[in-house]
Amino acid sequence: MSLANDYASVMARKGEIMKKSVGIDYGEFESGSIAFDYKKMMQETSYTLEEMQKIQLDAHVGNTPIIELRNLTALARKCAKPGFGARIFIKDEAANPSGSFKARRAANAVYHAKKLGFKGVLTATSGNYGAAVASQAAMAGLKCIVVQECYDSKGVGQPEIIEKARKCEALGAEVVQLSVGPELFYKFLLLLEETGYFNASLYTPFGIAGVETLGYETSIQFREKYGKDPDAIICTNAGGGNLTGTARGLEKAGATSTVIGASVNLSGLHMASDTQFNKKSFTTGHTGFGIPFSTWPDRSDVPRSAARPLRYMDRYVTVTQGCVFYITETLASLEGLEKGPAGNTSLAAAFSIAQEMPDDRFLLVQETEYTGAGKHIQPQLSFARENGIKLFFGDPKDEIPGENLVLPSHPSLIKATDVDLNRLRKSLIKAALNSVSAPPTPEDIRFLAEETRTDESFVRAAIEELEA
Amino acid sequence: MIKKGEWVLIRKTILEPHERAPQVPDDTKKVPLIMWVKGRLQADAQIGDIVEIITQTGRVEQGALLEANPTYRHSFGEFIPELLVIGDQVREILFGGDAK
Numbered sequence: 001m002s003l004a005n006d007y008a009s010v011m012a013r014k015g016e017i018m019k020k021s022v023g024i025d026y027g028e029f030e031s032g033s034i035a036f037d038y039k040k041m042m043q044e045t046s047y048t049l050e051e052m053q054k055i056q057l058d059a060h061v062g063n064t065p066i067i068e069l070r071n072l073t074a075l076a077r078k079c080a081k082p083g084f085g086a087r088i089f090i091k092d093e094a095a096n097p098s099g100s101f102k103a104r105r106a107a108n109a110v111y112h113a114k115k116l117g118f119k120g121v122l123t124a125t126s127g128n129y130g131a132a133v134a135s136q137a138a139m140a141g142l143k144c145i146v147v148q149e150c151y152d153s154k155g156v157g158q159p160e161i162i163e164k165a166r167k168c169e170a171l172g173a174e175v176v177q178l179s180v181g182p183e184l185f186y187k188f189l190l191l192l193e194e195t196g197y198f199n200a201s202l203y204t205p206f207g208i209a210g211v212e213t214l215g216y217e218t219s220i221q222f223r224e225k226y227g228k229d230p231d232a233i234i235c236t237n238a239g240g241g242n243l244t245g246t247a248r249g250l251e252k253a254g255a256t257s258t259v260i261g262a263s264v265n266l267s268g269l270h271m272a273s274d275t276q277f278n279k280k281s282f283t284t285g286h287t288g289f290g291i292p293f294s295t296w297p298d299r300s301d302v303p304r305s306a307a308r309p310l311r312y313m314d315r316y317v318t319v320t321q322g323c324v325f326y327i328t329e330t331l332a333s334l335e336g337l338e339k340g341p342a343g344n345t346s347l348a349a350a351f352s353i354a355q356e357m358p359d360d361r362f363l364l365v366q367e368t369e370y371t372g373a374g375k376h377i378q379p380q381l382s383f384a385r386e387n388g389i390k391l392f393f394g395d396p397k398d399e400i401p402g403e404n405l406v407l408p409s410h411p412s413l414i415k416a417t418d419v420d421l422n423r424l425r426k427s428l429i430k431a432a433l434n435s436v437s438a439p440p441t442p443e444d445i446r447f448l449a450e451e452t453r454t455d456e457s458f459v460r461a462a463i464e465e466l467e468a
Numbered sequence: 469m470i471k472k473g474e475w476v477l478i479r480k481t482i483l484e485p486h487e488r489a490p491q492v493p494d495d496t497k498k499v500p501l502i503m504w505v506k507g508r509l510q511a512d513a514q515i516g517d518i519v520e521i522i523t524q525t526g527r528v529e530q531g532a533l534l535e536a537n538p539t540y541r542h543s544f545g546e547f548i549p550e551l552l553v554i555g556d557q558v559r560e561i562l563f564g565g566d567a568k
Contacts, residue, residue, distance in 0.1 A: 007488070153499035172524070183482070195525065275495045
């Protein structure tokens, strides 16, 4: 008997499809209320750091260089008060096989799929993760399908995503492209059912643990070369996996670096809007993912996301689109390094945050991404102009996402703006309370304190505030 | 006429406007969810015909035939002169006037 394929029927089969395609019974970690056993999930379903290093070494992933950006640091010091301007470094993750840190997540997922005997892997992503899975699948001899949200309903595509599709196809993957809308997940479930492939989700324990090597490796490289860990590390934050994995890796190395998340500010633009889709110049690394995935990680494509950024974030900042474009051009002009803009989100934040830090401190931006046609400041700014976005020099404070792009008229105007973490924490607590009908148990309170990196009194006060 | 076996791009409606998810914003609810996918054409056809293809992973898909040998047309876009201004500005601030 064939199954009903309408939206509601397919979504109702989600749990069953997921269990089969990820090979994890998430029910084992559930408490029956808000709390679930995150530590147990990460321990029992993942690999040890040593195993991951071996998997990634075999797949030519990792051991990427750390580059000190001396000229960019000097420029930041020109904008800072005397004695300030931390040394800025980047970890050149573009040197991975598929051109981004996502190769780390994909290496683990594809290794795991092959070990479990799956014939192919499927992933839903419009980002660099698609090419990463395609690349690893090519090496492992597995089939690969990448499902992308790429075009508006008129068939006009984001140049950055079109390039990512080309790269996936170049690496032998099938690319299924969709117009705007969250029902991408519906088509994704149908494809999982049809093919029986492994769900190489970005949010499984193996995917997130794959990034732990990045944090660990960074700490070891710094200690070898400079005799200490970086004082602060900035991670571009979207779905939360980059920050979560990096922070967990740093913890495993015993590093106590401050972990800062950074997203491009796209406030005011609705991510599921067909008419606003092509009004933005960033398709990842932005607040449209960063904020909702921080405050409710379980909105992802697995029942329990392993990416839980509020557990690890010391600070969260936003930067404007214009500032990221400016810093991308500056990186090319002053450092001779041409990289993709989205990966430079945290670099724009670093340029500002370095100025708050004394000049003997080390500040690391933990990723870069590849660049090319479509995925480059030139075509992305050109596309913005074609879509009626006004581009001009001025104060980035005046940028309105979807209306204009303000290139800073001077680098001293590049500012990282702090997001109120307590507001996000309270929002997570609210979402958690709304997800169940019963009042929170003592275990739930403890869990929410861990989820928000606070304590039980913070959680209780937040609950009282919500009830008031 | 596009021959059987050629590499083609098709377009298919996955959800009609009235079938869309309840949470989508109003502008998105007015339009269908569309899919584009590539594969080998299974019978001779004309552009616009509803055809069957076999995709790269061996799946069968049906949809309207859009293009044979679909070409990547993304590029570096129109030149953006503002980028020259940024490069000149940061070199000027850091190295002074003659460093261009």
